[in-house]
Amino acid sequence: MSDSRLLRIGTRNSPMALAQVERVRAMLADRHPEVTVDVMSMSTSGDRWHGDLAALGGKGAFTKEVDAALLAGDVDLVVHCVKDVPGDRPTPAGTVMAAYLTRDDVRDCLVHPGGLRIEQLPAGTRIGTSAVRRVAQLALHWPNLMPVAIRGNANSRLAKLDAGGTYDALLLAVSGLQRIGQADRITHPIDVDRMVPAVGSGALVLQCRDDDTSTRDLAASLSDPRTGQEIVAERTMLHVLQGNCHSPIAALARTEPDGRLGLRARVISLDGKTVLDVHEWAADPITLGTSVAAALLRQGARDLLDLPAHESA
Template sequence: MAPELIRIATRSSPMALAQVERVRRELAKLFPRTATKVVPVTAYGDRWTGNLAVLGGKAAFTREVDATLLEGDADVAVHCVKDVPGDLPLPEGTVFAAWMRREDPRDALVHPGGLTLDELPSCTRIGTSSVRRAAQLAASHPHLCRVPIRGNVGRRLEKLDEERVDALVLAVCGLDRVGSADRIAQVLPVETMCPPLGAGVLGLQCREGDEPVLSALRALGDPATAREMAAERALLAALRGHCNTPVAGYARAGAEGAVYLHARVFTPDGTTVLRAEETSTADPADLGLSVADALLARGARALIDAIAH
């Protein structure tokens, strides 16, 4: 039986709040007698405008939310899985109860004139703070200029409108969540811009042993997405990549139980790209470890360890 009230902790950015609204809607459909309350948390990562490595990487986006959960001020934490560190364990006493159905994991080009990536002239200033995006742009379109830019999606779009940059690369699902999908000039194919592991997926975290909440959250989980996350998270944990490591990849779960996993590791300048991919009907976590082993055999460990963090 679902609880009478579920308190949901989330970052206080517009996108994070939009993500929580999706959770609330789906809970309301399944458990109409359960009320939900949003517990907004301002994360250091949302306030910081510099290099995330200074704050400990992606943990800067999850640390305060996790604390709210552990201290009993909330029952559920909603995370965009791409922001959950792969080289750190979950806080003791917490567990991911469910992975919600995956949204579009791809990136998009936002350009005021509607140009595609291949149509952009030399020295076009593309704003991105992602080492993953910058590395792939350097590899595929070295004639373009990559400009560091931070802030939530709305603030980045404002900087584009203020002509501080000429174009942006942003997540398709992020633009859709904040109602700005109409700004997309081109959805970038994964061959050109491989997404981050966990892209497009919301993870629902709660305290271990909280059976009423665990049961309610499990009802929101998507089996195919769960298989994809098992593979992707195992891969990321095995690589022990940090926030400055350009690691990318995605899994696709098939109807017959098979999971396909593709992954890449880059140097920040895009001059070296390691690739590995496999398909398996076995445990998806084992698939993730197998693809990680293939990347490590090709030199991924030395490449990752050489990047300062």
């Protein structure tokens, strides 16, 4: 590109979302200095609602207003956390996932005021999390700990922990804390083989209108192909399972040195007593995701996923 242009980027107005847009702005400034960025931030229903996300349609509550602005032509590009994008329904008609940025740290972490690791916590420690994936894996590995529901963005959760009285520690995403400049709060990054991450953990996606070829090309220039392959594998698995944010599903795809993709996925009951694990490899991400989902279904994943929905965040 040689001519100057304005790119309007839409995003949630949370501190983390705004930090993510700044990352995109910096990448554009480095690779496309002719592009001027104008940020349009907005509050979403998921940000405003403090009850069970199921009442708002789950993770779509964090994206639908931003997607609506994109479809209306108010913005040219939107930035989403991949794990906020619903996996049980298609991308909104008329839009396309144009780029996946290089993936950040995918791990969950413990935040404890006293600096303890998760295995050092005394029985009955109250852990702030509402994500069923985390609740189920806590029950599997650390059944003596007590998950306590919590909502709000990472900053507000840290504030609730610091206020005392309700939570003794939190489970949060390493990448999220890094993005908001709170990496020093991380007490214990938990190994992915113990706490398998959420689908799309650590990844950002750039979404634009399908017919906006110039913006598609601009976004594609920022894309990391390796991350894209991994996310497609994970989200294909999630789509085949028809999983959503209320489903106890965990997955992580990783690119092997020989170029093959490996995908490990887990479906687990909330009490941690039933664990379905699959780990397969393939060259094609859609084939891999489909195959892993089919293997989980053969093990009985449908029975676990059809249980009543629980809150997640």
